[in-house]
Amino acid sequence: MRCANGIEARQVDELFINIDPIQAGGRLTGDAMKAVMAYGDGYSVCDNCRKPNRLDYISKPPIAEFHKDVADWLSMDSVRTVPGARRGFQAVAHTYVQKGDPVLLTSLSHYTEFLAVEEAGGIPREIPADASSMVTADATAQKIEEVKREFGRPPVLAFIDHVDYQFGNMHDVAAIAKVTRQYDVPILYNGAYTVGILPVNGKELGVDFIVGSGHKSMAAPAPSGILAASAERAAEVFRTTSIVGDITNRKFGIKEPEMMGCTLMGATLIGMMASFPHVKERVKHFDKELDNNRIILESLLSIEGTKILSEYPRKHTMTRIDTIASFDKIAETHKKRGFYLSSALAEKGVTGVIPGATKVWKFNTYGMTRAQAEYLGNTFVEIARENGLAVTG
Amino acid sequence: MSKRAVDMTFQAIYTLTDLRVLFRETAPTHVLDVKQKAEAERLLLNLERQVASLKQEMLK
Numbered sequence: 001m002r003c004a005n006g007i008e009a010r011q012v013d014e015l016f017i018n019i020d021p022i023q024a025g026g027r028l029t030g031d032a033m034k035a036v037m038a039y040g041d042g043y044s045v046c047d048n049c050r051k052p053n054r055l056d057y058i059s060k061p062p063i064a065e066f067h068k069d070v071a072d073w074l075s076m077d078s079v080r081t082v083p084g085a086r087r088g089f090q091a092v093a094h095t096y097v098q099k100g101d102p103v104l105l106t107s108l109s110h111y112t113e114f115l116a117v118e119e120a121g122g123i124p125r126e127i128p129a130d131a132s133s134m135v136t137a138d139a140t141a142q143k144i145e146e147v148k149r150e151f152g153r154p155p156v157l158a159f160i161d162h163v164d165y166q167f168g169n170m171h172d173v174a175a176i177a178k179v180t181r182q183y184d185v186p187i188l189y190n191g192a193y194t195v196g197i198l199p200v201n202g203k204e205l206g207v208d209f210i211v212g213s214g215h216k217s218m219a220a221p222a223p224s225g226i227l228a229a230s231a232e233r234a235a236e237v238f239r240t241t242s243i244v245g246d247i248t249n250r251k252f253g254i255k256e257p258e259m260m261g262c263t264l265m266g267a268t269l270i271g272m273m274a275s276f277p278h279v280k281e282r283v284k285h286f287d288k289e290l291d292n293n294r295i296i297l298e299s300l301l302s303i304e305g306t307k308i309l310s311e312y313p314r315k316h317t318m319t320r321i322d323t324i325a326s327f328d329k330i331a332e333t334h335k336k337r338g339f340y341l342s343s344a345l346a347e348k349g350v351t352g353v354i355p356g357a358t359k360v361w362k363f364n365t366y367g368m369t370r371a372q373a374e375y376l377g378n379t380f381v382e383i384a385r386e387n388g389l390a391v392t393g
Numbered sequence: 394m395s396k397r398a399v400d401m402t403f404q405a406i407y408t409l410t411d412l413r414v415l416f417r418e419t420a421p422t423h424v425l426d427v428k429q430k431a432e433a434e435r436l437l438l439n440l441e442r443q444v445a446s447l448k449q450e451m452l453k
Contacts, residue, residue: 014416349421
């Protein structure tokens with residue numbers, strides 16, 4: 001079935017349980033789907049844009065209120081919407097990083113954080129994760145000392161992922177932020193996998209910035225996200241324009257250079273806004289998500305040879321798994337080779353595992369019903385049994 | 394044509410969207426429990442009413 005010329009109607013989430021690690025938290029709510037249909041036209045949210053002509057001042061639809069609500073929800077002072085978390089990293093890096101400045105990242109940081117540093121001319125220095133793939137406050141202090149010895153000054157900015165994209169491990173940002181504060185290093189909390197998934201409180205964490213991803217974790221269309229700042233930092237990153245045209249003497253009001261003026265002006269913003277009440281509610285029930293995740297992991301662990309590479313018990317639903325000694329053994333002789341696993345899963349109505357992956361792979365169980373979690377757990381076990389793998393219990 | 398016809402079109406789309414959500418919640422088997430069946434029935438009835446009103450508005 002096509003929705004337009006050459007474009008298949010996407011029915012992935014209607015027909016399958018989708019465990020794609022980056023898609024689970026961005027699935028739209030019904031309200032977001034409805035709002036997107038009504039506001040799909042280009043500058044649709046700008047119908048009632050009045051002076052001072054900036055997106056976050058529009059009151060109909062209630063965009064201004066949304067900005068305030070998100071800031072309150074995260075216990076931060078100011079919020080802007082951005083076209084994806086990466087644009088939040090970019091705005092902050094561009095504000096604080098000059099050519100040759102050292103910037104603190106981690107050995108598990110997302111590549112877009114590196115790109116933001118690169119674009120600003122900074123020099124990345126990674127805090128190493130320990131043997132259990134955790135980034136600690138001690139390692140942070142040690143790395144800052146190393147940077148001071150190397151550059152004669154501390155880093156100008158730190159990017160710390162609360163839950164990293166590689167393992168889905170949860171790092172102690174509050175403890176890390178205590179360390180960065182001791183050195184006066186502004187800290188950006190990367191909540192791409194947490195804001196909209198579980199409770200996040202900027203004041204409690206002690207961070208200067210929070211970046212969230214709408215399309216990864218806030219049930220919003222791509223590209224969307226939020227950048228939240230403390231009052232002190234907001235004045236810096238959300239500074240207003242001062243440029244003047246030399247012929248026309250034009251000035252540009254209260255537009256913000258780091259935001260390039262207005263940011264999300266249509267379906268992306270309205271989708272994020274429509275999902276927001278549901279998102280606020282769902283973060284309160286993250287324990288249920290972990291319960292569902294446990295059901296699935298217990299099934300997977302019952303398949304002999306399967307290992308969880310992420311921290312365990314899990315604190316997040318995105319998980320890295322090692323099936324070299326289980327599903328990959330079948331791939332060695334199966335006529336479909338490594339593709340047999342994604343193929344068998346698809347036949348049973350499960351998608352989101354990279355085709356061909358049977359060694360080390362990731363999946364995300366976020367947003368399932370209990371019945372779907374049980375179905376998924378049973379499906380893994382069934383595929384294992386059908387292919388002669390030993391299953392305990 | 395009237396605003397009512399436009400409203401009915403949107404309402405019907407929204408009802409169909411609620412059904413879409415139901416498909417998502419029950420994928421891949423789409424076996425509905427009692428509560429979900431009642432919800433589907435309610436939505437389909439609404440849809441019929443909305444399409445009937447739309448017909449009346451557009452074809453009168």
